[in-house]
Amino acid sequence: MQQSSPITTLFLDIGGVLLSNGWDRAARKRAAAEFSLDLPELEERHHLTFDTYEEGKLTLDEYLFRTVFYEERPFSRDTFKDFMFAQTEPYPEMIDMVCRIKADYGIKIAIVNNEGRELNEYRIRKYGLNKFVDFFISSCFVHFRKPDADIFRIALDIALVAPQEVLYVEDRAMFVSVAEGLGINGLCHQDYASTREQLGKWGLAV
Incomplete structure (x- = not known):
């Protein structure tokens, strides 16, 4: 185990960093085409209610009732959910790289992300994130969502670390x-190569 970095903990986003975004504008556009939905109507309904879903205050079925199944459809809710889940790519x-950093430096790995419970749990288990992540501070679990600073305060408390010990990787x-603003070190992720280079500057070379 190497010991050359002041960083003891990585905070990571999921969508855009470890996996593709789960249910973003592009995915909704594909859904509208696949299921012959009115895209502007879908987008309006989505934006009115998705924050509530990500905060863990709605189930996926409730979100879908508000956005898609408020009227009869020629397809089932399960078919639509399968399509939603299939939009993720690792x-x-x-x-x-994150697994190698954890193995080489023995640091803690925490997820700090905005996502609704069913999508979040599916993506975590499907792509094995629970095999190397120590803590999941997901909006659906803690009922705060970024950019609310409280989600980062909760993450610091759960990981039991000082802000200066943390490097947050987010796109x-x-x-x-x-x-x-809370004293956490930030790394704005753009692509694998640049993030790998920046991690090396923090003493986390792989």
Whole structure:
């Protein structure tokens, strides 16, 4: 085990970092085409209710009732959910790099992400994130969602670390900025190569 970094803990986003986004605008556009839905109507209903789903205050079925199944459809809810789950793709290089860093440096790995419970749990288990992540501070579990700074305060408490010990890897600059406002070190992820280089500068070379 190497011991050359001031960082004891990585906070990581999932969508855009370890996996593709689970249910983003592009996925909804594909769904509208696949199921002959009115895309503007789907988008409006989605934006009115998705934050509540991500905060763990709605089930996936309730979210879908508000956005898709508020009227009769020629397809089932299970068929639509299967389509939603199938939109995820893993980023194997990023997952492998995080696993190597954990093995080489013995640091803690925590997920800090916005996601609804059913999508979150499916993605975690499907791609084995629970095999190397120590803590999941997901919006659906803690009922706060980024950019609310409280989700980062909860993550610090759960991981029992000081902000200066943490490096937060996230693809959205605003969320990185919020974390940095609490004293957490930020790394705005763009691609595997640049993130690997930046991790090396923090003493986490792989």
